[in-house]
Amino acid sequence: MIDPADYGLDNLPFGIVAVDGDRLVPAVAFEDRVVDLDALVGAKLLEEESLRGASTLNAFLGRGHSVWSSVRARLQALLGPDASGHERAAVVRASRPREDVLPQLPIAIGDYVDFYSSLEHATNVGRILRPGAELLPNYRHLPIGYHGRSGTVVLSGTSIRRPNGQRKPPDANAPTFGPSQQLDIEVEMAWIAGPGNELGRPIDADAVRGHVFGYVLLNDWSARDIQAWEYQPLGPFLGKSFATSISPWIVTLDALEPFRVAEPVREPEPLPYLRARQPWAYDVELELLLQTPRMREHAHPPLTIARTNLRGMYWTVAQQLAHVTSNGATIRPGDLFGTGTISGATAGSEGSLLELTFRGTKPLALPGGETRGFLDDGDIVIMRARAINATHRVGFGEVVGLVVG
Amino acid sequence: MIDPADYGLDNLPFGIVAVDGDRLVPAVAFEDRVVDLDALVGAKLLEEESLRGASTLNAFLGRGHSVWSSVRARLQALLGPDASGHERAAVVRASRPREDVLPQLPIAIGDYVDFYSSLEHATNVGRILRPGAELLPNYRHLPIGYHGRSGTVVLSGTSIRRPNGQRKPPDANAPTFGPSQQLDIEVEMAWIAGPGNELGRPIDADAVRGHVFGYVLLNDWSARDIQAWEYQPLGPFLGKSFATSISPWIVTLDALEPFRVAEPVREPEPLPYLRARQPWAYDVELELLLQTPRMREHAHPPLTIARTNLRGMYWTVAQQLAHVTSNGATIRPGDLFGTGTISGATAGSEGSLLELTFRGTKPLALPGGETRGFLDDGDIVIMRARAINATHRVGFGEVVGLVVG
Numbered sequence: 001m002i003d004p005a006d007y008g009l010d011n012l013p014f015g016i017v018a019v020d021g022d023r024l025v026p027a028v029a030f031e032d033r034v035v036d037l038d039a040l041v042g043a044k045l046l047e048e049e050s051l052r053g054a055s056t057l058n059a060f061l062g063r064g065h066s067v068w069s070s071v072r073a074r075l076q077a078l079l080g081p082d083a084s085g086h087e088r089a090a091v092v093r094a095s096r097p098r099e100d101v102l103p104q105l106p107i108a109i110g111d112y113v114d115f116y117s118s119l120e121h122a123t124n125v126g127r128i129l130r131p132g133a134e135l136l137p138n139y140r141h142l143p144i145g146y147h148g149r150s151g152t153v154v155l156s157g158t159s160i161r162r163p164n165g166q167r168k169p170p171d172a173n174a175p176t177f178g179p180s181q182q183l184d185i186e187v188e189m190a191w192i193a194g195p196g197n198e199l200g201r202p203i204d205a206d207a208v209r210g211h212v213f214g215y216v217l218l219n220d221w222s223a224r225d226i227q228a229w230e231y232q233p234l235g236p237f238l239g240k241s242f243a244t245s246i247s248p249w250i251v252t253l254d255a256l257e258p259f260r261v262a263e264p265v266r267e268p269e270p271l272p273y274l275r276a277r278q279p280w281a282y283d284v285e286l287e288l289l290l291q292t293p294r295m296r297e298h299a300h301p302p303l304t305i306a307r308t309n310l311r312g313m314y315w316t317v318a319q320q321l322a323h324v325t326s327n328g329a330t331i332r333p334g335d336l337f338g339t340g341t342i343s344g345a346t347a348g349s350e351g352s353l354l355e356l357t358f359r360g361t362k363p364l365a366l367p368g369g370e371t372r373g374f375l376d377d378g379d380i381v382i383m384r385a386r387a388i389n390a391t392h393r394v395g396f397g398e399v400v401g402l403v404v405g
Numbered sequence: 406m407i408d409p410a411d412y413g414l415d416n417l418p419f420g421i422v423a424v425d426g427d428r429l430v431p432a433v434a435f436e437d438r439v440v441d442l443d444a445l446v447g448a449k450l451l452e453e454e455s456l457r458g459a460s461t462l463n464a465f466l467g468r469g470h471s472v473w474s475s476v477r478a479r480l481q482a483l484l485g486p487d488a489s490g491h492e493r494a495a496v497v498r499a500s501r502p503r504e505d506v507l508p509q510l511p512i513a514i515g516d517y518v519d520f521y522s523s524l525e526h527a528t529n530v531g532r533i534l535r536p537g538a539e540l541l542p543n544y545r546h547l548p549i550g551y552h553g554r555s556g557t558v559v560l561s562g563t564s565i566r567r568p569n570g571q572r573k574p575p576d577a578n579a580p581t582f583g584p585s586q587q588l589d590i591e592v593e594m595a596w597i598a599g600p601g602n603e604l605g606r607p608i609d610a611d612a613v614r615g616h617v618f619g620y621v622l623l624n625d626w627s628a629r630d631i632q633a634w635e636y637q638p639l640g641p642f643l644g645k646s647f648a649t650s651i652s653p654w655i656v657t658l659d660a661l662e663p664f665r666v667a668e669p670v671r672e673p674e675p676l677p678y679l680r681a682r683q684p685w686a687y688d689v690e691l692e693l694l695l696q697t698p699r700m701r702e703h704a705h706p707p708l709t710i711a712r713t714n715l716r717g718m719y720w721t722v723a724q725q726l727a728h729v730t731s732n733g734a735t736i737r738p739g740d741l742f743g744t745g746t747i748s749g750a751t752a753g754s755e756g757s758l759l760e761l762t763f764r765g766t767k768p769l770a771l772p773g774g775e776t777r778g779f780l781d782d783g784d785i786v787i788m789r790a791r792a793i794n795a796t797h798r799v800g801f802g803e804v805v806g807l808v809v810g
Contacts, residue, residue, distance in 0.1 A: 111556045116639060136637050141580050142571050146639040147552035147646070151516050152604065152734050161605040163732035166547050166676065175546050177676045177731075199557065199648070200566040226732065232541050234521060234551040235640020241552070242732040243604070271571065271582045326582075327568035327631065327647040329557050 004031040006386060006395020009076050010258075013249035013396075014057055014214070017101035024055040024104060029249050029397075030079055034101050039094035045087060046074055056108045057213075057250070061333035064195050065210045072254055103248030105155050106216075107192060107334040112153055112244070113324060114188075114220060114338035115145040117315035119264075121343035124355040129228070140268065143315035143323045145340075148220075149241035153336065156217075156247050156399040162377060163242040165226035180223035180239075182360065183375040183403060186341040187288050187351030187383055189310055189396075190218040191317050192250055193335040197325055205276040205322035209253060211331070212317055217247035217286075217383050217399040218338050224354055224374070246336070247383075247399040258392040259283045261311050273322055280316035284396070285309055286342060286385045288351065292370055293378035300367045302382055306356060308342050308349040310385075377405035409436040411791060411800020414481050415663075418654035418801075419462055419619070422506035429460040429509060434654050434802075435484055439506050444499035450492060451479055461513045462618075462655070466738035469600045470615045477659055508653030510560050511621075512597060512739040517555040517649070518729060519593075519625060519743035520548050522720035524669075526748035529760040534633070545673065548720035548728045550745075553625075554646035558741065561622075561652050561804040567782060568647040570631035585628035585644075587765065588780040588808060591746040592693050592756030592788050594715055594801075595623040596722050597655060598740040602730055610681040610727035614658060616736070617722055622652035622691075622788050622804040623743050629759055629779070651741070652804040663797040664688045666716050678727055685721035689801070690714055691747060691790045693756065697775055698783035705772045707787050711761060713747045713754040715790075782810035 007013065007029040017027045017034055025038040038053060040046040048071050050059040060068075078087050116122055119139070126134035138144065162183055168175035194213045197203050203211055220240065227239025263281045286309065289302035315323075320337055341351040350356045353374055357363050360373025375381070381403070385396035412418065412434040422432045422439055430443040443458060445451040453476050455464040465472075483492050521527055524544070531539035543549065567588055573580035599618045602608050608616055625645065632644025668686045691714065694707035720728075725742055746756040755761045758779055762768050765778025780786070786808070790801035 111554050130638075138573075138580075138634055138637065141573075142635060144635065144639055145642055147554055147642070149516050149552055149734060150555075151737050151740070154604070158604075161733050164607070165732050168543075168546075174673065175543075175676070177678055199559070199563075202569070223732070229543055230547060230549065231638070231640075232543065233535075233636070233640070234549055235636075235638070237550055237552070238728070238732040238734070241729075241734045268579065271580070273582055323643070324646075327570050327628070327643040328566050329554060329643070329646045332556050335556070 002395065002397050005393060006397070007031055008393065009080055010392045011251060011255050011394045012072055012075055013251045015106045015249045016056060016104040018104055019096065019101050026051045026054045026057060026060065028075055029098065032098055033095045034098055035091060036094045043090045043094065045078060045090050046071065056334070057106050058108050058334040061107065061192065061194050061213050068213060068252060069254055072252060103155065106248060106250055109150040109153050110332045110335045112148045112150040112336045113145050114148045114340060115143050115315065115320055116340040117143055117313045117320065118340055118343045119314040120345050121341040121351060121355065124343060124350060128354060128359050140266065143320050145324070146235045148244060150336065152241055153244045153246060156245055158245060158401065159404045160221055160243050160401045162403060162405050163223050163226065165223055165238050166229055167225035168229045175229060179405070180226055182224035184222045184224050184353045185381050186220035186222055187286055187306065187308060188218040188220050188338045188341060189215050189284065189385065190246060190336050190338045191215050193331045193337070194333060196331045196333060199330050200328040202328060203321055203325040205274060205318040206278065208280055208318045208321060211321055212253055214250040214252040215256065216250055217385055217396050219245040219381065219383055219399050219401060220338060220341070221245065224359070245399050245401050247397050249397050251394055251396055255394050256282055256387060258389060259387040263316060264312055264314060266314065270319065273326055274319045276318035280318040281311045281313065282387065283309065283311045284385050284387045286383065289382040290372065291380045292366060292376065294368055294370055295366065298368060302380065303366060305364055306348055306350055308344045308351055310339070310342055312344055313339060313342065375403050377403055379403045407800065407802050410798060412436055413798065414485055415797045416656060416660050416799045417477055417480055418656045420511045420654045421461060421509040423509055424501065424506050431456045431459045431462060431465065433480060434503065437503050438500045439503055440496060441499045448495045448499065450483060450495050451476065462511050463513050463739040466512065466597065466599050466618050473618060473657060474659055477657060508560065511653060511655055514555040514558050515737045515740045517553045517558055517741045518550050519553045519745060520550040520720065520725055521745040522548055522718045522725065523745055523748045524719040525750050526746040526756060526760065529748060529755060533759060533764050545671065548725050550729070551640045553649060555741065557646055558649045558651060561650055563650060563806065564809045565626055565648050565806045567808060567810050568628050568631065570628060570643050571634055572630035573634045580634060584810070585630055587629035589627045589629050589758045590786050591625035591627055592691055592711065592713060593623040593625050593743045593746060594620050594689065594790065595651060595741050595743040596620050598736045598742070599738060601737045602735055604735050605733040607733060608726055608730040610679060610723040611683065613685055613723045613726060616726055617658055619655040619657040620661065621655055622790055622801050624650040624786065624788055624804050624806060625743060625746070626650065629764070650804050650806050652802050654802050656799055656801055660799050661687055661792060663794060664792040668721060669717055669719060671719065675724065678731055679724045681723035685723040686716045686718065687792065688714065688716045689790050689792045691788065694787040695777065696785045697771060697781065699773055699775055700771065703773060707785065708771060710769055711753055711755055713749045713756055715744070715747055717749055718744060718747065780808050782808055784808045
């Protein structure tokens with residue numbers, strides 16, 4: 001399913017996998033295999049005690065950038081062409097075919113924040129929900145975000161049960177309770193925090209490398225009808241909290257370094273605490289695919305319904321990091337920060353069905369004459385991402401979910 | 406400071422304390438002492454392995470109501486008049502003066518939700534912030550809430566640093582960044598979750614006893630200027646996330662049983678999933694006190710600036726529990742759920758300075774000619790709560806915070 005070339009030496013994403021039944025070990029994905037880091041530490045080929053017997057990556061994340069980089073460099077040496085015979089043999093003993101292991105949530109998530117950092121998404125949503133007040137006055141001044149439910153962040157592959165909830169169409173007298181009729185997705189990525197800060201000590205926008213371990217894919221499942229009725233005045237709550245899916249392999253910031261690109265122009269210029277000296281946009285291509293039960297019956301592969309790119313986001317990881325700690329709030333190893341829905345400026349680059357179908361009023365045409373405004377039971381949603389240029393290639397794998405009724 | 410009679414046999418609140426330097430043990434507060442539960446388990450006077458060597462109460466919270474109740478009954482027997490000589494001696498060995506131990510955060514908090522369940526508070530806030538749209542149309546249909554930052558929930562006594570942030574007065578052209586000029590508090594209580602549920606399995610409104618371990622006091626520190634600028638469209642974020650303080654001792658639902666009272670009338674009647682067969686309001690008196698540096702200099706004790714009661718809340722713990730899981734979301738042992746600001750219908754029963762001073766425009770008069778619209782550096786805020794009737798008395802202690810610049 002996932003091209004082994006996406007997980008080459010350029011990448012080496014970190015995760016947690018179950019081996020031999022239910023024993024959890026830290027691992028890196030390498031080509032079509034995974035390499036057990038607990039085994040490498042045990043074989044004294046890797047010196048990093050935070051990986052020994054670890055069932056989450058949190059302790060390793062707490063160790064900081066110099067440790068992350070030296071472990072990655074060591075792994076590149078062990079897995080690369082210049083490894084010794086002894087090293088090769090040990091790596092073979094520590095390796096398993098990727099299909100023989102079961103990926104797990106790689107981190108115990110403390111707090112989960114979801115930003116709203118695509119100007120195009122915010123504009124599209126405003127146009128649909130608040131005609132005349134499309135982009136709110138604060139948007140170009142600060143990275144809007146809110147806290148989501150960390151306890152319902154689930155691993156890719158977890159089935160998503162259609163949530164019940166209250167919804168009230170504008171023309172109804174009173175709300176009713178029942179299954180959401182507007183189940184949607186949001187194409188996002190999410191960064192994962194490293195060591196963190198002390199209470200009362202903000203983190204500088206330029207300190208990204210020391211505080212951000214890497215990125216995963218994130219599907220922010222959303223029940224639009226529940227959300228529309230509940231969200232004023234305190235923001236999204238049960239319309240989001242039923243499930244958020246992430247991909248299993250964390251792609252490190254070091255692996256993404258070749259894909260840093262210029263940031264979009266911002267007008268007005270952000271306040272000083274939101275200015276970083278370096279650019280922190282990343283050129284990562286994302287793809288959203290949908291497969292209905294009928295498509296599966298007819299052996300029709302998942303259909304790409306949107307393509308977008310992380311590079312255009314109005315607010316970067318540097319600004320999100322500075323903003324979220326600007327009031328002195330702490331972040332902790334394993335905290336998760338969603339980018340917000342990644343939508344581009346062109347048709348077909350929107351990262352949600354809300355936008356792609358204008359809240360269901362312009363349904364997508366699917367093979368065999370089917371249409372979709374929002375998701376039906378049995379639908380499978382897949383998000384993939386990859387960064388590629390002339391010299392480097394890094395894949396994020398995918399985040400997949402099946403909707404069940 | 407705290408009356409030993411508030412921590413009598415009726416109460417026996419649970420917490421975690423540091424003894425002998427930095428060794429953490431589970432404990433109950435009893436009169437002017439604390440009783441080390443790890444020591445009682447070690448002495449084989451208490452059979453509950455989840456308390457052995459526990460540095461948080463989470464495992465105990467995961468055990469469920471029948472265990473909580475039997476441990477409490479056993480402690481009432483050990484600490485009561487009918488204990489044997491052997492039991493008394495062991496309890497004495499396990500006890501220390503309350504002032505000799507350092508209370509800790511009693512739980513590792515997974516998710517923190519803050520509700521908005523006082524109709525009077527929501528009406529007051531609407532009147533101040535949204536004249537003409539005082540109570541939003543959804544309010545009487547569902548318990549509005551949002552997720553807060555669990556990582557910045559701190560123990561009573563932690564100093565609160567005035568947060569920096571963006572704020573834009575309505576007549577300014579652009580926001581500025583700096584220390585909040587409208588630092589406020591919110592008088593709340595918070596319930597703490599027990600065993601929890603499986604993803605996709607809502608909890609019934611009548612299942613409170615099985616899922617709610619007990620209550621603490623909570624001060625939801627709020628920077629009104631930051632909040633006002635950032636909160637649309639996704640709700641409060643940095644105006645709240647810098648700190649939330651809780652009291653150290655968890656008063657169990659069993660201890661509160663004598664204080665259950667009839668719920669306020671609701672019109673319209675809530676949807677069926679929000680109807681419990683029993684009443685779940687509690688008659689708990691709360692008091693908000695303020696002491697400025699000048700008052701301290703003049704040896705003036707903290708001044709009571711508001712008195713309110715938990716019993717009037719529009720939405721109860723039963724409805725909050727049913728609502729938050731109605732979409733299939735999980736709750737976990739140690740999850741924290743704030744009631745929202747507790748405001749009454751009469752002058753002087755409002756649970757925030759925003760309300761008490763009408764956003765600073767009608768400052769409080771303090772001893773010595775001082776006034777306060779919002780908090781100044783050096784101010785100390787204290788919240789206390791107690792439930793008392795003809796036969797029972799249960800105190801919550803207090804949650805205290807000093808504002809530092």
